[in-house]
Amino acid sequence: MSLDREKVMAALKTVQDPELFKDIVTLNMVKDVKIDGARVDLQIELTTPACPMKDVIQKDVTNALKKIGAETVNVNFTANTKGPLQSRSDILPQVKNVIAVGAGKGGVGKSTVALNLAVGLARSGAQVGLMDGDIYGPSMPTMLGLKGMSPNVRGNKIIPFFLHGIHCISIGVLVEPEKPLIWRGPMAHGAFKQLFSDNTEWPDLDYLVVDLPPGTGDVSLTLCQLLPITGAVIVATPQQVALDDAIRAAKMFQQLGAPILGVVENMRGDLFGSGGAELAAQRLNLPFLGAIEQHRELRINSDAGDPTANFTGDPKLREELEQIVRNLAGQVSVRNMGATQPVLNVS
Numbered sequence: 001m002s003l004d005r006e007k008v009m010a011a012l013k014t015v016q017d018p019e020l021f022k023d024i025v026t027l028n029m030v031k032d033v034k035i036d037g038a039r040v041d042l043q044i045e046l047t048t049p050a051c052p053m054k055d056v057i058q059k060d061v062t063n064a065l066k067k068i069g070a071e072t073v074n075v076n077f078t079a080n081t082k083g084p085l086q087s088r089s090d091i092l093p094q095v096k097n098v099i100a101v102g103a104g105k106g107g108v109g110k111s112t113v114a115l116n117l118a119v120g121l122a123r124s125g126a127q128v129g130l131m132d133g134d135i136y137g138p139s140m141p142t143m144l145g146l147k148g149m150s151p152n153v154r155g156n157k158i159i160p161f162f163l164h165g166i167h168c169i170s171i172g173v174l175v176e177p178e179k180p181l182i183w184r185g186p187m188a189h190g191a192f193k194q195l196f197s198d199n200t201e202w203p204d205l206d207y208l209v210v211d212l213p214p215g216t217g218d219v220s221l222t223l224c225q226l227l228p229i230t231g232a233v234i235v236a237t238p239q240q241v242a243l244d245d246a247i248r249a250a251k252m253f254q255q256l257g258a259p260i261l262g263v264v265e266n267m268r269g270d271l272f273g274s275g276g277a278e279l280a281a282q283r284l285n286l287p288f289l290g291a292i293e294q295h296r297e298l299r300i301n302s303d304a305g306d307p308t309a310n311f312t313g314d315p316k317l318r319e320e321l322e323q324i325v326r327n328l329a330g331q332v333s334v335r336n337m338g339a340t341q342p343v344l345n346v347s
């Protein structure tokens, strides 16, 4: 049976994107099909370089084409991260997706998660920025190893640092270290807005991850009013009280009209137990992105300003982080393909 374009496209139409629940032809992911006898070369444009389903798609495409007589199938993957900002925002049009990371209270590892999500997304091949928006207690200068460094300035704009594969900025590098940061509401609003958009020259980015201050407050409100964010990630610990914290954070994002991309459980282990945040995600009808156990190495690498080491040392830590990164990238793609937020169960 000789192959032609029509047969190949019909076969590809039987391959579903396992996350988006539509076939890859309808999703316009198939590009540049070349047929040469029994050999098919094609390009598949994924919605994110961190696509968790790449291997499944590759296998399904190969099987579908072999079924119609192809002997050699060569799939080349590219990625085009789409996002709500491209078409709907005058602010930061060069940034495709803004992902906020929030928590109901401090000390749950929100900054740790934000940083490692950013580094993990960048390691998958995406262009990523990280903004330390925790203007009351910026911890990124330590975690990124920025201490003592000052950013370059072009005109009246700050150029973010490029470290660990990500473009990053923190208010912590603009103020004196160890000075308590006390902001009144409008000041917090202004400081955040200036650093986030007015005065920082972000390059083209697939994802800009924003570490928000804990709890509910002006900064979250400012961010959500400023531009259509793709969504928020909620970080909570495994204890039973995590449920209340996660609910509080979810309610806040819901009130602000921001979609919630999912919940991360951090510090799972002997000390804090297991499963509280996962249960919270279930009860709230939100995606559970994954859990990070208590890892001494994670704390040590954070204190040393070396997040890359989290992805090159302990394989268990690396796997936990990469799984959350893949799930998050998947949720961003799902939202950008037009999925609506599941009904939140926060009453």
Ligand code: ADP
Binding pocket: 103, 105, 106, 107, 108, 109, 110, 111, 112, 113, 139, 266, 267, 268, 292, 293, 294, 295, 296, 298, 299, 300, 302, 303
């Ligand atoms: P938050 O931003 O919620 O206030 P941080 O991210 O600053 O919390 O984390 C608080 C402390 O806990 C930091 O010292 C950090 O290194 C440590 N930490 C966070 N997550 C873990 C974990 N899974 N295992 C061990 N230490 C962690």
